[in-house]
Amino acid sequence: MGFCINCGNQHHDGVRFCRFCGTGQPSEQLLARLRAEAEQIRLLRMQIQQQQAHAQNDAYARLEAMRQQAEAAARMNNQQNQQYRPPGW
Numbered sequence: 001m002g003f004c005i006n007c008g009n010q011h012h013d014g015v016r017f018c019r020f021c022g023t024g025q026p027s028e029q030l031l032a033r034l035r036a037e038a039e040q041i042r043l044l045r046m047q048i049q050q051q052q053a054h055a056q057n058d059a060y061a062r063l064e065a066m067r068q069q070a071e072a073a074a075r076m077n078n079q080q081n082q083q084y085r086p087p088g089w
């Protein structure tokens with residue numbers, strides 16, 4: 001079963017013209033090609049989504065590493081400040 005590309009009514013597979021509106025229907029060959037293309041596009045979109053998720057994870061990991069570095073640097077700074085504090089303060 002397929003659907004008319006013009007009026008959307010259901011018709012049997014392989015019909016060349018819609019029995020409701022008379023519009024010529026794409027051939028099975030064309031439909032098969034379109035289905036294959038749609039499947040390829042779906043797979044590509046999935047790959048892109050995975051890559052985006054991966055890139056996002058990488059960015060988060062880099063940010064977290066930077067944050068930890070900054071924290072460690074701040075801690076060292078703090079310790080040095082305490083060490084170099086003149087006596088009597």
Ligand SMILES: [Zn+2]
Pocket residue numbers: 004005006007008009018019020021022023
């Ligand atoms: Zn139709």
